[in-house]
Amino acid sequence: MRIGVISDTHGLLRPEALAVLEGCERIIHAGDIGKPQVLTALQAIAPLEVIRGNIDKGDWAEGLPERLELDHGGVRLYVLHDLKTLDFDPAARGIGVVISGHSHKPGIERRGEVLYLNPGSAGPRRFSLPISLALLDVENGSAHAELVALD
Numbered sequence: 001m002r003i004g005v006i007s008d009t010h011g012l013l014r015p016e017a018l019a020v021l022e023g024c025e026r027i028i029h030a031g032d033i034g035k036p037q038v039l040t041a042l043q044a045i046a047p048l049e050v051i052r053g054n055i056d057k058g059d060w061a062e063g064l065p066e067r068l069e070l071d072h073g074g075v076r077l078y079v080l081h082d083l084k085t086l087d088f089d090p091a092a093r094g095i096g097v098v099i100s101g102h103s104h105k106p107g108i109e110r111r112g113e114v115l116y117l118n119p120g121s122a123g124p125r126r127f128s129l130p131i132s133l134a135l136l137d138v139e140n141g142s143a144h145a146e147l148v149a150l151d
Contacts, residue, residue, distance in 0.1 A: 027042050088100065
C-alpha cells in the first residue's frame with residue numbers, strides 16, 4: 001500500500017503535491033492544514049486521515065484529532081504534529097512508524113525498530129528549507145519511506 005504523507009500546507013496545496021499524491025491508496029496529513037479546502041482537495045484523490053496542527057483553528061478544525069494511531073499493511077502508524085510532544089516509547093506499543101510535521105524539516109530516521117518520518121512542509125517556504133512531502137510504502141509488516149522534493 002502506498003500512502004502519501006503531507007504536512008504543514010498552511011493553506012497552500014501546490015499542484016506539484018497533488019501530482020505526486022495521485023495514485024496513492026491513502027493520504028495522511030500531519031497537521032497545520034491551514035484551510036478546509038486543502039482537505040477537500042486531498043479527499044478527491046484518496047481516503048484521507050488527518051490530524052490538527054497548532055495553526056488549525058476554527059469550526060472546521062474542531063473535530064480533528066491531535067493524534068492518530070493507524071494500522072496499514074501490517075504496520076502500526078502513529079501520527080502527531082510535533083515530535084517533541086511524543087510522550088511514550090513507540091516500540092513498546094508496537095508502533096512501526098511515527099509520522100510528524102511541525103518543524104518543516106524533512107527527515108527519515110530509523111531508531112531501532114521504529115521509522116520516524118517527517119515529510120517536511122508542502123506549503124509556503126520557510127527559511128531555506130525545501131518544499132517536500134513523502135511516500136510511505138507499507139506491506140507485509142514492513143515500511144519504507146522516501147522524500148519527494150517539490151521545488
